[in-house]
Amino acid sequence: MGDSQYSFSLTTFSPSGKLVQIEHALTAVGSGQTSLGIKAANGVVIATEKKLPSILVDETSVRDISSLFFHKSQPFSCLLFRCHFLILFFFLNYLWQVQKIQILTPNIGVVYSGMGPDFRVLVRKSRKQAEQYHRLYKEPIPVTQLVRETAAVMQEFTQSGGVRPFGVSLLVAGYDDKGPQLYQVDPSGSYFSWKASAMGKNVSNAKTFLEKRYTDDMELDDAVHTAILTLKEGFEGQISGKNIEIGIIGADKKFRVLTSAEIDDYLAEVE
Amino acid sequence: MSRGSGGGYDRHITIFSPEGRLFQVEYAFKAVKAAAITSIGVRGKDSVCVVTQKKVPDKLLDQTSVTHLFPITKYLGLLATGMTADARTLVQQARNEAAEFRFRYGYEMPVDVLAKWIADKSQVYTQHAYMRPLGVIALVLGIDEENGPQLYKCDPAGHFYGHKATSAGLKEQEAINFLEKKMKNDPAFSYEETVQTAISALQSVLQEDFKATEIEVGVVRADNRVFRVLSTEEIDEHLTAISERD
Secondary structure, eight states: OOOGGGOSBSOOBOTTSOBHHHHHHHHHHHTSOOEEEEEETTEEEEEEEOOOSOTTBOGGGGOOOHHHHHHHHHHHHHHTGGGHHHHHHHHHHHSOOSOSSEEEETTEEEEEEEOHHHHHHHHHHHHHHHHHHHHHHSSOOOHHHHHHHHHHHHHHHHHSBTBOOOSEEEEEEEEETTEEEEEEEOTTSOEEEOSEEEESTTHHHHHHHHHHHOOTTOOHHHHHHHHHHHHHHTOOSOOOTTSEEEEEEOTTOOOEEOOHHHHHHHHHHHO | OOOSSGGGGGGTSSOOOTTSOOHHHHHHHHHHHHTOOEEEEEEOSSEEEEEEEOOOSOTTSOGGGOOOEEESSSSOEEEEEEOHHHHHHHHHHHHHHHHHHHHHHSSOOOHHHHHHHHHHHHHHHHHBTTSOOOSEEEEEEEEETTTEEEEEEEOTTSOEEEBSEEEEETTHHHHHHHHHHHTTTOOOOOHHHHHHHHHHHHHHHHTOOOOGGGEEEEEEETTEEEEEEOOHHHHHHHHHHHHHHO
């Protein structure tokens, strides 16, 4: 990684024993748009603000495509049932719409706070890792394994020569044999499993709000409502289906991003 | 290596500053503005038009060689605003990538795929110390088979979005304000309206009337998907239409 001229690490210890580049990366994350995740008893929900820089930006270029994928891949998966992950990988990397919540495997989704371009790199690497696991073991990658491998990539960039750490924190939501899971991965590469977490601009208020509202036996619908209320707390302007994104995964183990119409329905229920 | 506040290196290579910013990327944006050119792109109902200033600094220069508008394939165009040398590198790599795509997959590279590829390449330069970000903002245009006319803007930070209308360069913000007003109610511009909106936006923002030789215009149309640079006569027609309209 990096040219031989830059074979030294740019992230080195300060005299007090801190890795300042990682701290700066966390600052970059802290100035990103708020995102959060909640693990319910029967599923996981992740959500984020989606503030586009101008009204001139084409929203359809920032649109959900996972529904497109599942429709298009049905005939393929019948013929090439073992390869459906490959089709997923191919389609998703070429049909990318500028969407903040991304699908990594059919049962794992991810959202970020921080720098969008860095997120795209991690999504691409994670999808490839999931695909390689599937090719080797002929079964879908467990959530913990995927999180561990993604975190390892992020750690590499804090130690390798000539590169800087990623300026994103990830919230990975998945549902596998061990049930619903939510992980947060930081620029340092450390990750923890969370019942509910938030990142980005409004993190302290959001976390306080979540701590009050969280219950262990929440249902997925309640979790979606709580997620919306938490986003609403720090939201500047009018919240609507067009300026937030929500992704859910339930017991059916299929991760999907809600359409703006569905989000508007949830918003109406919350009012 | 000195640490603490990045030891001043945060301004020289793309590592984080204490505030979590990437100074090299921000300076790349400034380099785009330093080229003192403004470009505008507008997407209509069935066409896309991009317009940029053509400043020929020396009368002895061959005017035909001074261009910022490049065809990437027959159907994809790229308007590069900023440092010309970086623009040529980007265009060369994009042409290569588009040709390989066509060879590998058997169909033409779509606009958004090219835009994403450019953006991903730009992201690599923001994360690896050995290459600086390119001082170019690229406006990519083409007609997509499923989604119709597309206009994408890719910047040195690695961001890319599809736009209904956008601008890049020195008067970027003023142009965007102007275009936001024009596009507020989602108008569906015809080909002539698209071109004239783009040209009149440039004229209004720079507060000067152009001669046909002072601007470059590139278009793609749904009924003729080939990316075309307009000739001086065609530009003249549009300029006359604009002045008659006003």
